[in-house]
Amino acid sequence: MRKPKRIVAVGPVKLGGFHPIVVQSMTKTKTHDVSKTIRQIRRLERARCEIVRVAVVNRDDAAALKKIKQSIGIPLVADIHFDYRLALKAIEAGVDKIRINPGNIGDARKIAAITKRAQDKNIPIRVGVNSGSLPRTVLMKFKHPTARAIVETVRRCLDTFRRNRFYNIVISAKGADVGSTIEAYTMIDKNFQYPLHLGITEAGLPFRGGIKSAVGLGILLHQGIGDTIRVSLTGDPVLEVVAAFEILHALELRKEHPVLISCPMCGRCEVALEKIARNVDRRLAQYNRNIKVAVMGCVVNGPGEAREADFGIACGKHRGIIFAKGKELKRVRESQLVDALFEVIDENINH
Template identity: 50%
Template sequence: MNYREKTREVHIGDRVIGGGHPILIQSMCNTKTENVEETAAQILALEKLGCDLIRVAVPTPEAAKALGEIKKRIHIPLIADIHFDYRLAIAAIENGADKIRINPGNIGSEDRVRAVVDCAREHGVPIRVGVNSGSLEKDLLEKHGGVTAEGIVESALNKVKLIEDMGYDNLVISIKSSDVLMCVRAHELIAGKTDHPLHVGITEAGTLIEGNIKSSIGLGLILHQGIGDTIRVSLTGDPLEEVRSAKMILRTLGLRKGGIEVVSCPTCGRTSIDLIGLANRVEAMVQEYPMELKVAVMGCVVNGPGEAREADLGIAGGIGEGLLIRKGEIIRKVPEDQLLAVLKEELDRIAAEKES
């Protein structure tokens, strides 16, 4: 079942999620939000790479005030992440946040939650209700015998009902755990119990390698079931890496088109060039091209043309020389140190043709 088609539409700035709309990629700045220049610069870099929504921490009144100035400099919706102080949620909305993220459980009394909801209603700002496995209430821990998928879902739905009972349903739900299979199970459970859009991610996934593996498995299992309207790959590292990974996950699952896919062979005893370095340089270079292509990077001129046949373009290295390959056909032989340059020339030519 494709649950994405059954979720209700929610407008976040000029973007729409839910109702079968394309899955959007979200990331979060690791700058101090109070530093407008640095935060805006990071968001612009994320935009260029393909980030659709950006979240920033709002831990102080100064951070809330900075939102208005940041919004003037960026082009994607700005989401304010709030914990504990309901006044910061209100200030964030009043300063132009396109969405706020709260956990009603740590905002305080029902009156404080209502004050946030009333302000969101007045400004037409959606609320993301976020629950993490590490923040489950004591009674739910006792009821379910510890942290469980069932407890996470019950906690989230209780908080959603609290806000719905206040007459507001412009909501997005987020339920996260660092336990991949628990997170998958929680999304399977909640998908059939709500029609609110779901923001999906594996929280605190880890460093670049471990975080990417856990996020790819978790998001892959969830998204493949038709669950999820926005995603974030949570990594301990540069937010740009989160966007790169999210794009690759969506493209691999067939949920997003566009961009260049790089395929490369593993190194072996026949490899006589710096294939690892070359593949990494190609991967970095192709980020700037929006067209949809497959590029192969091969380390052997013996099998390179054949292995690259399914790619639109390919390069294969030999002893001091290399080949430029198009659809499996050799079109040029060049010195090894020119391989990257001739590949770029060909990509530039293709880009120019597509623009004309």
């Protein structure tokens, strides 16, 4: 059961409370390359990304934020390490949130300067604690970057923010592996009221990284922990968004988009099912409705599963049956199956 957290607004997008779990991603471009960054963010927007973060590494990146912000439709987050002056510049440029790692920003005076400017502009700060950059005093106390060491670091950061009367906060805490990340988030969820940004750091290339993220985020989300997620993958950030929605769909935490179920195929299948499923998947990406579509390979389980879905195909030998809302509608040849399915979907919904 999800415990409602304090509500934090990132532009028009709300985190916490009972708001839907928000999907975010991060650009891979040099932020000062404004046109490339905007192009990548627009691709993310088309993939339904809801918040985007950019790395602000130097003054050129900070100077690019205003133009980027003006050219996109989703909230913009500036990701800052080391130099608190970049955080001040990013806030001035009008970003909707900043992410800092207090472990490398420096002394309390610098944190105070950031919180004051964020307070003036009424934007939240994500306190992003990583096991790789815990303060020396914490490491001395705990010996290793354990989940408890991460939680202690979060607690100390929040104390600093509290001294500055700053409460517009989102927390993230990334361990060195899936187990310690789960442990750290579970403790943080119990102890603090701020919304949680979930991520499995350095997850890897899309296939393995997607699985690792699905395991880590899935366990936390299933326990009701988390308010926004990023699936970190090496490669195209659009895949991060696709993977994030797949995780949320699998847990039925977001239901706005179509879900395709397709059978794994076996020796009974007598059509090119993988090709059919891929075509259906590609065309379904254009739809903004919560519909369940089944693509099944044979008559053993096919008709039953296809009847359970809103729309479905159950295949036979080089042909198949189209179902809608549990009713068999037509029998068509294999080459016509996908078109026939979408004719039926379009007749039944407005997309």
